[in-house]
Amino acid sequence: xxxxxxxREKILAAARILMAEKGIKKTSxxxxxxxxxxxxGTLFYHFASKDDLVNDILADHFTNLVDIAKAHxxxxxxxxxxxxxxKMIFEQFTNDLDITRLDLYLLQEGIQGNENINQxxxxxKRYWRKVIADDLETVFxxxxxxxxxxxxxxxxxxxxxxxxxxxVEPGSVNLEEISSTLAEMITLLASAESHQRSSR
Amino acid sequence: xxxxxxxREKILAAARILMAEKGIKKTSxxxxxxxxxxxxGTLFYHFASKDDLVNDILADHFTNLVDIAKAHxxxxxxxxxxxxxxKMIFEQFTNDLDITRLDLYLLQEGIQGNENINQxxxxxKRYWRKVIADDLETVFxxxxxxxxxxxxxxxxxxxxxxxxxxxVEPGSVNLEEISSTLAEMITLLASAESHQRSSR
Amino acid sequence: xxxxxxxREKILAAARILMAEKGIKKTSxxxxxxxxxxxxGTLFYHFASKDDLVNDILADHFTNLVDIAKAHxxxxxxxxxxxxxxKMIFEQFTNDLDITRLDLYLLQEGIQGNENINQxxxxxKRYWRKVIADDLETVFxxxxxxxxxxxxxxxxxxxxxxxxxxxVEPGSVNLEEISSTLAEMITLLASAESHQRSSR
Amino acid sequence: xxxxxxxREKILAAARILMAEKGIKKTSxxxxxxxxxxxxGTLFYHFASKDDLVNDILADHFTNLVDIAKAHxxxxxxxxxxxxxxKMIFEQFTNDLDITRLDLYLLQEGIQGNENINQxxxxxKRYWRKVIADDLETVFxxxxxxxxxxxxxxxxxxxxxxxxxxxVEPGSVNLEEISSTLAEMITLLASAESHQRSSR
DNA sequence: TATGAATGAGATTTCATTCAT
DNA sequence: TATGAATGAAATCTCATTCAT
Numbered sequence: 057x058x059x060x061x062x063x064r065e066k067i068l069a070a071a072r073i074l075m076a077e078k079g080i081k082k083t084s085x086x087x088x089x090x091x092x093x094x095x096x097g098t099l100f101y102h103f104a105s106k107d108d109l110v111n112d113i114l115a116d117h118f119t120n121l122v123d124i125a126k127a128h129x130x131x132x133x134x135x136x137x138x139x140x141x142x143k144m145i146f147e148q149f150t151n152d153l154d155i156t157r158l159d160l161y162l163l164q165e166g167i168q169g170n171e172n173i174n175q176x177x178x179x180x181k182r183y184w185r186k187v188i189a190d191d192l193e194t195v196f197x198x199x200x201x202x203x204x205x206x207x208x209x210x211x212x213x214x215x216x217x218x219x220x221x222x223x224v225e226p227g228s229v230n231l232e233e234i235s236s237t238l239a240e241m242i243t244l245l246a247s248a249e250s251h252q253r254s255s256r
Numbered sequence: 257x258x259x260x261x262x263x264r265e266k267i268l269a270a271a272r273i274l275m276a277e278k279g280i281k282k283t284s285x286x287x288x289x290x291x292x293x294x295x296x297g298t299l300f301y302h303f304a305s306k307d308d309l310v311n312d313i314l315a316d317h318f319t320n321l322v323d324i325a326k327a328h329x330x331x332x333x334x335x336x337x338x339x340x341x342x343k344m345i346f347e348q349f350t351n352d353l354d355i356t357r358l359d360l361y362l363l364q365e366g367i368q369g370n371e372n373i374n375q376x377x378x379x380x381k382r383y384w385r386k387v388i389a390d391d392l393e394t395v396f397x398x399x400x401x402x403x404x405x406x407x408x409x410x411x412x413x414x415x416x417x418x419x420x421x422x423x424v425e426p427g428s429v430n431l432e433e434i435s436s437t438l439a440e441m442i443t444l445l446a447s448a449e450s451h452q453r454s455s456r
Numbered sequence: 457x458x459x460x461x462x463x464r465e466k467i468l469a470a471a472r473i474l475m476a477e478k479g480i481k482k483t484s485x486x487x488x489x490x491x492x493x494x495x496x497g498t499l500f501y502h503f504a505s506k507d508d509l510v511n512d513i514l515a516d517h518f519t520n521l522v523d524i525a526k527a528h529x530x531x532x533x534x535x536x537x538x539x540x541x542x543k544m545i546f547e548q549f550t551n552d553l554d555i556t557r558l559d560l561y562l563l564q565e566g567i568q569g570n571e572n573i574n575q576x577x578x579x580x581k582r583y584w585r586k587v588i589a590d591d592l593e594t595v596f597x598x599x600x601x602x603x604x605x606x607x608x609x610x611x612x613x614x615x616x617x618x619x620x621x622x623x624v625e626p627g628s629v630n631l632e633e634i635s636s637t638l639a640e641m642i643t644l645l646a647s648a649e650s651h652q653r654s655s656r
Numbered sequence: 657x658x659x660x661x662x663x664r665e666k667i668l669a670a671a672r673i674l675m676a677e678k679g680i681k682k683t684s685x686x687x688x689x690x691x692x693x694x695x696x697g698t699l700f701y702h703f704a705s706k707d708d709l710v711n712d713i714l715a716d717h718f719t720n721l722v723d724i725a726k727a728h729x730x731x732x733x734x735x736x737x738x739x740x741x742x743k744m745i746f747e748q749f750t751n752d753l754d755i756t757r758l759d760l761y762l763l764q765e766g767i768q769g770n771e772n773i774n775q776x777x778x779x780x781k782r783y784w785r786k787v788i789a790d791d792l793e794t795v796f797x798x799x800x801x802x803x804x805x806x807x808x809x810x811x812x813x814x815x816x817x818x819x820x821x822x823x824v825e826p827g828s829v830n831l832e833e834i835s836s837t838l839a840e841m842i843t844l845l846a847s848a849e850s851h852q853r854s855s856r
Numbered sequence: 857t858a859t860g861a862a863t864g865a866g867a868t869t870t871c872a873t874t875c876a877t
Numbered sequence: 878t879a880t881g882a883a884t885g886a887a888a889t890c891t892c893a894t895t896c897a898t
Binding site for chain 2 (some may be wrong): 082
């Protein structure tokens with residue numbers, strides 16, 4: 057168990073980092089082998105092809121992201137400050153630059169027609185959309201299906217957009233400001249919604 | 257002079273399309289030459305290197321995007337329906353998938369450390385941020401600098417996030433719904449802001 | 457002792473089949489190990505090198521072919537229908553496609569300069585040539601050394617040629633027709649020969 | 657025209673020779689490039705892959721063989737010595753060892769499932785079968801369809817078998833002896849056939 | 857302006873072989 | 878007796894770039 061699949065894991069880790077830094081295409085297998093300190097032969101012993109390696113990284117990556125979401129999102133609800141909740145969600149998905157960069161590459165792979173990868177993105181979006189809709193209901197009391205759907209789409213878009221922005225210019229985003237403003241806006245929308253409901 | 261830089265333009269156009277489809281690294285000069293119907297030699301007559309070609313595409317691309325913004329955004333203001341204005345802005349930046357895809361690739365180049373490209377993105381963001389701030393003031397009457405800054409960041413993020421989402425799953429985004437909900441939220445925020453102001 | 461060299465035999469069998477299918481060079485040791493269900497390490501436990509494995513297959517192969525000839529050819533002579541005898545000989549050497557294919561590969565190895573293999577082929581030819589000469593004498597009564605030598609060469613050539621043809625297009629060869637026609641021709645030649653002899 | 661596709665032809669020629677000597681699989685592109693005195697890059701400029709190169713050699717090879725047959729076989733008929741005719745046919749297809757060796761490799765490729773190549777072999781056999789049948793009719797007067805078909809198959813087999821034998825042990829085949837013996841046998845068969853016909 | 861041929865550096869991939877356990 | 882991991886040499890292939898014409 058000590059060094060069982062030691063190298064396999066080391067390869068995955070090194071490849072993940074290098075590919076996040078330089079892009080999948082620009083990361084050569086020689087780079088990876090050098091980083092791990094093994095021969096190219098060993099690399100091919102563990103992964104039959106570069107594609108295989110990328111696919112395994114991909115699988116890990118999506119598992120990671122879903123795990124993060126599953127582990128942390130439910131905790132937000134215990135906290136009853138809406139702005140805080142939003143901020144924590146945003147932070148959750150933007151604070152690991154390596155993961156975000158890799159995500160971006162994989163997203164492009166998906167866009168280029170890799171159906172397998174594209175499917176994973178769609179699954180993830182679906183999962184998040186659901187979680188967000190539940191949160192909106194619980195935390196802000198938004199129940200109108202149009203509002204709920206539009207807000208869900210907006211929140212997902214904001215998460216992705218902020219992640220991109222942070223990649224381009226780290227430190228340029230003030231999550232505090234955005235979260236509190238957005239929280240206020242949603243709160244206002246929710247109260248407007250309940251007024252409409254009560255005045256019917 | 258009439259068809260002087262005929263081939264030059266054809267090369268740029270073909271390269272733009274191919275690079276949007278497959279990514280910059282995965283698009284070989286042979287691919288481009290084949291698409292245009294010229295020899296690789298001719299390609300090198302017009303562009304001293306692949307980097308040069310990419311840089312020219314890049315320059316065109318950013319010029320295009322700013323031109324689009326400059327040409328269309330002012331018109332929105334004549335229209336006094338906030339939801340409509342937001343919807344037109346979103347559409348402006350998401351309805352050409354090829355441009356969005358290329359943008360995504362260039363963004364990655366920038367993230368990977370191509371400072372030249374990164375700079376272009378930052379310039380663009382700065383320009384948009386300003387335009388959006390002005391619009392928010394004019395259309396919604398948001399003047400609080402915190403709200404204005406946060407809303408600017410959010411709008412930029414939403415534009416990018418929606419563009420990504422549309423790339424992953426074309427047709428999955430209901431711009432109508434999002435625009436009107438967002439318009440309502442901003443309106444509510446603006447009116448809350450003016451209340452606060454008047455009650456001081 | 458019971459399953460002592462179980463694996464050794466399995467390896468030989470699998471290698472024989474794969475090499476007959478794909479050729480020696482194109483059959484990798486990984487292919488063979490996979491087919492047998494053992495590790496490459498085990499393969500090297502039983503055979504010091506790929507060449508060793510090939511040599512053992514080779515030895516078995518030639519032993520097999522000579523055994524077939526030894527076991528069956530004498531029986532033909534009990535049968536006194538010449539066409540039947542020829543047909544049985546042809547069938548003997550063409551009805552196992554795997555063996556024929558392997559033979560072809562080994563023959564190429566020999567042609568490429570593997571003297572060891574080439575020698576084996578020459579030995580075999582020498583053996584058959586002798587058996588055939590005896591048969592011609594016994595069954596058809598051909599005694600003229602020129603006829604006997606020429607017929608021997610022809611019969612060997614026909615056997616090889618038919619084997620090739622069957623490999624290219626299985627089922628395309630009518631051994632019945634060929635055997636009876638050839639038998640008639642040899643019979644005619646023998647009687648012409650005896651006429652000549654008696655008229656001297 | 658002087659050095660138009662000079663290198664392309666040089667590559668084909670060198671590859672043909674090397675592959676005939678060492679086999680297709682054992683001939684590396686580096687070997688070929690070295691033999692021609694060009695870089696591996698140039699090789700790939702002219703042939704997109706090793707398979708392409710092999711396929712082009714193949715096309716040339718079969719064209720060559722059919723050309724030889726077309727050019728020479730008709731001439732045999734002017735000569736009215738049957739033994740001479742047979743000898744010339746045998747010589748035609750056995751005197752270029754390089755071609756025979758290459759043929760053998762291609763045949764194996766075909767046997768391994770390369771349908772394209774297999775098809776070429778079948779076409780060639782069909783063509784030869786027809787030419788041989790015509791010759792048998794014209795030269796020997798064989799008309800019985802069973803004899804004609806069997807003799808055709810035998811002649812094809814003898815050609816292939818002799819070619820193999822010559823590869824294994826050059827100089828070991830006495831074409832003179834074989835041709836005259838075979839000519840006599842066919843003549844005897846033809847006269848027996850005509851007797852049967854006239855006695856019906 | 858345009859081209860086809862050539863190149864070299866480097867990427868991916870294959871595979872027989874070694875070895876510690 | 879068997880294995881999985883590792884290796885290195887060599888093979889196939891890609892591609893931006895150069896250059897003579």
